[in-house]
Structure formats: C-alpha cells, structure tokens
Amino acid sequence: MSATRPRSTDDPEPARCGAPGARPAPAYKRILVKLSGEALMGADSYGINRDTVERIVGEIGDVVRLGVEVAVVIGGGNIFRGVAPASAHMDRATADYMGMLATVMNALALQDAMRRVNLVARVQSALNIEQVVEPYIRGKAMRYLEEGRVVIFAAGTGNPFFTTDTAAALRGMEMNVELVLKATKVDGVYSADPRMNADAQRYRRLTFDEAIARNLRVMDATALTLCRDQKLPINVFSIFKPSALRRVVLGEDEGTFLHN
Numbered sequence: 001m002s003a004t005r006p007r008s009t010d011d012p013e014p015a016r017c018g019a020p021g022a023r024p025a026p027a028y029k030r031i032l033v034k035l036s037g038e039a040l041m042g043a044d045s046y047g048i049n050r051d052t053v054e055r056i057v058g059e060i061g062d063v064v065r066l067g068v069e070v071a072v073v074i075g076g077g078n079i080f081r082g083v084a085p086a087s088a089h090m091d092r093a094t095a096d097y098m099g100m101l102a103t104v105m106n107a108l109a110l111q112d113a114m115r116r117v118n119l120v121a122r123v124q125s126a127l128n129i130e131q132v133v134e135p136y137i138r139g140k141a142m143r144y145l146e147e148g149r150v151v152i153f154a155a156g157t158g159n160p161f162f163t164t165d166t167a168a169a170l171r172g173m174e175m176n177v178e179l180v181l182k183a184t185k186v187d188g189v190y191s192a193d194p195r196m197n198a199d200a201q202r203y204r205r206l207t208f209d210e211a212i213a214r215n216l217r218v219m220d221a222t223a224l225t226l227c228r229d230q231k232l233p234i235n236v237f238s239i240f241k242p243s244a245l246r247r248v249v250l251g252e253d254e255g256t257f258l259h260n
Contacts, residue, residue, distance in 0.1 A: 076102025
C-alpha cells in the first residue's frame, strides 16, 4: 500500500489552490483517525468536554468537505479514568470490557456532535448492543465510507487484552485506508518528552523498525507490527493544533510520518 493515493491517467487533474473557488486536492482518499478518550476531556480531569468535542468535530468536518472518507476509532480513557482505582484489583478481562463500554459512550457523544453540524455519522460496535448501536459489519462500514459518511468504530476489537491502538490498526487494514492518523496531545514523536526536555527533537519521518527499536511508544507494539507488516503508514499529530488534521491530509509536513 502506497503512502499516498495514486492517481490514474483517467483521473481529472487536481484542483489548483490558486484557482477561484477551487479546493486543494487531498493526498489521501480514505483515512482512519485514532482518537483517544482523553482527547475529549479538554482541560477537564475526566468526562466529555463539549467545547473540545465540537472543535474536534469541526476539524473532521473540514477533512470530509475535502472529499476524504473518514473512519474513527475512539478510546474510553476519559470515562474509565473515573473508575480506574476501583478496577485495580478486578479481573483484567472484566476491566477491559468496562473500558470497551466507555468507548461506546464516547462514540455516541461524537456522533451526536457530528449530527448537530450536519455530518452524517454511523457508529459500529465490536460488542453486540444493537439497541444502542449497530454491530460491526465490514461490508456495511465500507459502504458507509463510500457514501461519504463518517464511521465511528467503538468497543475496540471486541476482545480483552487488546488496546484501541490495535483496534485502529486492524480496522484500518479492514477498511483499506491509506493512512492511520494517531491523534495525540503533542505534535509528533520526539526524541524525549518535549514537556520535560527543551532540547527534545521532533522526528519528521521514522521507519517502523526505528520506532520499535527505540521504544518510542508511538502505539503499542502489536499495532506497530501490524501496520509495518501490511505497509500501512501512520502519521502522529496533535489534535489540539488547529488545522493539523487538514494539513496531514493535504500531504504537508505535520507531525511524524511512520513508514516502511
């Protein structure tokens, strides 16, 4: 899978930015955004911050209006954080299922925020709770994307012991996306924590093997290995940096690009 969407000789020329009324041509046709639950908290200590969710939805809407097909995998840390102390002595599988249910709550909140700005979104859950959301069905999700709808994947992989990073890699491959975007609090992968070390350097590009060997913790090892083996690139960027998502989709230098 190539890092950018190939254009056949039959495709029309991309719109030129200087032409009146023209919109810039995206570098990718279909993407998946891995959004952590913590990103929805904003400055709050837990829960869902409405202003933050609306701003994130605005960023996604900008990309959808470029003609890009967008899937989202959502985490649940913002909700599960409130019960994490009580889960310390729980059975691991039970705690993981609780975390999956938290992602469903976040997915519904994200879908509702999209509805309010006329973005059509569909939530599919890896856990079967049909009274609330659709079950995950690959063919239906692909059709939604082709129709221009945002597809939000909830409940991770549906299995305990796997992170939502792994779910993002898995769904990205199943949806045939061209790029997985890891939305974080910092604008890329650094040689050290930039909040603690002023000399930390941002990596513009990294290979998967470099990220794994240096233990840079871009995503969990399972997710990185899956993307490496399937040649599915990842771009790490800050969801809190205005228009960063749009710049990545347009192929600009934003965040850190991981590839084979």
